[in-house]
Amino acid sequence: MTVIEALAEACGPEHVWEAGPADSVDGVPIGWVAEPGGPGEVAEVLRFAAAEGLSVVPSGAGTKLDWGRPPTHVDVLLDLGRITGVLEYAPGAMAATVAAGTSLRALRAYLLRENRRLPLDVGSPGATLGGAIATNEAGPLRHRFGTPRDLVTGVQIALDEGSLERTVDGFDLAHHACGSYGTLGVITEATVRLEPLxxxxxxxxxxxxxxxxxxxxxxxxxxxxxxxxxxxxxxxxxxxxxxxxxxxxxxxxxxxxxxxxxxxxxxxxxxxxxxxxxxxWWGRYPFDADDVALKIWGRPSELFAVVYAIRDAAGIPVPVRGSVGLGVAHVALPDTVSPERLEGMITAARTVLLARGGGGCTLLRAPHDLRELADTGGPEPLPPDAARLKLSLDPEDRLSPGRQPDPS
The missing domain is CATH 3.30.70.3450 (Alpha-Beta Plaits)
Known part of the structure; x- marks a missing residue:
């Protein structure tokens, strides 16, 4: 059975196709695209991919596929756009279980009728719940309510060998799924904490x-x-x-x-x-679609010093925006920035953060050729518990290979 035939058997022939020359994930070509209609179909695709040694990268609305480190290769792009809806919610409840492909906009409209909200005001238009969880994306409301790591109380994940799991012995699966960038498994649903409107x-x-x-x-x-x-x-x-x-x-x-x-x-x-x-500008990122973006975080009292260091390295004041009460911000740079100048800004920010109590500066997104030319210090090593979980769940590194969890 060919790859396209196996994927069609799992998801239906109208929901599978061979990727074209222009299809890519952050500059990395895709082999095939599959649109599963539910968790069972996700599991079936992963089971086949594991048997054939194929890599899989999940996607929601695709608003952040160019964030973080690009994957080393993408055999199957798993589009979760058909897996939508509020799966469990009782009127007046302060929690809901929601399918991962549900857009935050649709979830917001649903909860509005219940006088509830998920306090996750991300800056990515059209973002899905699964995408926000996978990147641990948050907006201004993080000052009070935190990031997805604080709001997600449970997840269902399709693992490498094709099982659907809600727990893994010895690990807080919901916590590790947030910011995982698809490296542990494919999030199919999540239970989230709600707040009164x-x-x-x-x-x-x-x-x-x-x-x-x-x-x-x-x-x-x-x-x-x-x-x-x-x-x-x-x-x-x-x-x-x-x-x-x-x-x-x-x-x-x-x-x-x-x-x-x-x-x-x-x-x-x-x-x-x-x-x-x-x-x-509230709740929006300072960068546009073609810009280079940095993410910086550290002690709130020291964020101003990091901004000065980046501006000194850039030679001009560059756009910065973010949650200053928590010490989290984003920096926008033109895509014409030289690799040497980009390296200098990242190094300057990390040096100041190290001297002022810790934090980090990561290259959130950049054109593929600039990523290849700039030395950004390489990926941060995974914390021991996260490394053990990755080895346990995806020992062959087939899920979003080469990507790196969000360390912030």
Whole structure:
């Protein structure tokens, strides 16, 4: 039986095809594409792939296939777009089990009717729940509610040999699945913690001049009793066309949320205003589709120093945006940046972070040719427990081979 015949038998002939010359995962050519219709079909594809020694890379909406390290090779791209829907939810419950291919937009609309939300406001338009979990992607609300590692309480994963598992002895499977980039198995469903929908929201916006000022104002907000739900900063760089800005979100009953926002505006001073809508950049990444992107994280009090180091290495102020209250931000660079300049910025950021209490700087995405030319220090070694789990679940390294879990 040929590969295409076996995949068609698992998923149906209309949901399998041989990839074309333009099909790739971050520049790596694909052999075949399969669209399973449920967890059982995912397991069947993996069982066949294991028997034939084929590599498999899962995909949701494909919004982050170019994030992280590219795979070394891709025999089968497993498109989970048909595996959708809320599988289990009781009215008024604070948890739901959702199929991995469900878009966060669709899940948001479903929960809106129940006056609930999954506080996962990612910056990838069209992202699926499985994709957000696999990359541990989070947005401004991470300041209060955390990342998928804090919100996912259980998963079902299709493993290399074709079994469907919810637990693995000795490991927190849900925790390790978050940020795994498909290297442990294929997430088919997840149980997530929900929150009540807030009655009202108010944003405080304050123009800023320097990264140091952002740090000082953020520390004042976090140290206060005002309890912001999110604190974000946008430093557009030399070509942003708008001023740098700090913004904080307050939620709750309308009168209380507005009152806390007004108090925060007085605390921040400097022309701070209270608004009922977020700034246009809120919850968006500073990079566009063709840009190079870095992710930096460290102690919130030291993030400003990392931004200065990157700007010094770049020679100009570059766009930076992120959750400054937690010390997480993204940096945008033009795709014309030289490999030497890119190496210098990553090295500068890591040096400062090492000297100031730890953290990290990773190349989140870049054109394939630039990745090949730039020395970014190689992948971080897996923590011992993660390495043991990888060896246990995928000893032949067939699942997203060469990719690396998110260390942040």
């Amino acid at each position: 807030p009655p009202a929201r108010a944003w405080v916006m304050r123009p800023v001049s320097t990264p140091r000022e952002v740090q000082q104002l953020t520390e004042a907000l976090v140290a206060s009793t005002l309890d912001p739900v999110a604190v974000e900063a946008d430093l557009p760089g030399v070509s942003g066309g708008r001023p740098a800005e700090l913004a904080a979100l307050f939620e709750g009953e309308r009168a209380a949320a507005v009152q806390r926002a007004e108090t925060a505006a007085k605390l921040l001073g400097g022309g701070a205003t209270v608004e009922q809508l977020p700034p246009a």
